[in-house]
Amino acid sequence: MIYRVTREADMGGNVDGADVWHERLGWAYGLIASDPVEHAAALVRLADTERNTRDARDRYTKTWRRRYSLGRKAAHRNYQEVRRYSLPEGLWDRPAGSDIAAWPGLPYGLLFLEWEAEYPQEWTRHAKAWGTKEGLIRDMAVAHHDETVRARLADLIMIVVQRPYRCKDREYVRVARAVDSDDLRGRLETASRSDNPWARRHAGYVLRLLDRPEVPNTRHVWRTWLAAASSE
Secondary structure, eight states: OOOOEEOHHHHSGGGOOHHHHHHHHGGGGGGGOSSHHHHHHHHHHHHHHHHHHHHHHHHHHHHTTSTTOTTHHHHHHHHHHHHTTSTTGGGOOEETTOOGGGOTTHHHHHHHHHHHHHSHHHHHHHHOOHHHHHHHHHHHOOSOOOHHHHHHHHHHHHHHHTSOOOTTGGGHHHHHHHSOOHHHHHHHHHHHTSSOHHHHHHHHHHHHHHHOTTSOOOHHHHHHHHHHHHHO
16 A cells, blocks of 8 residues: 555544554554564564454445445444554545654654564555555755654664665665764665675665765665675
8 A cells, every 4th residue: 555645524534543552552662572472472562453454445345246235334434543553554635734853753754664664564564555665755855854863764774774675775865965964874885885795885886875875765766876886
């Protein structure tokens, strides 16, 4: 499913405050917990929410078989409500034009990206959503985050550049350009000189584009960089 930014009127709940977001998705912090018991419990909760979401979607889909179903709108509202308690569905439909840095769902968007970075195979097995990943990364690429968020984004970049490339990882260049700092560049320099071949290539690529803001972060530029790095 593609991550969408929609009109606030279509959304309802995504303009809720932090306490409501925590009530819906606070359990998801267990997905990045180091405690195996907490982590396992979060995966069980995720399975429950996904099952509820599928059931609500199936009930809504069935209403389309009846041309003049009075329950269609109710089934649709129920599906929209139920899916807000799960991932990635709970992150969809951020109000258009809203400031990502002020969005109450920001901590859970970060959490979703951190889960993908730290537990990539598990994320792929349970909640693979490349469009959601791409949309979140692009939206996160702004310079006015507070220092805590900037630090978490920098940590995300460092995890990603040190692993084999995964779909949409190249989008993190946008984030690196937005949160550029001497500290981040220092960490990237260290990674680019490490024994890890992916870190050397990927961190070096990010550094090159930080030094050359006029160079587009395109697939062609990325592949050209990889080809040159492989021939060295």
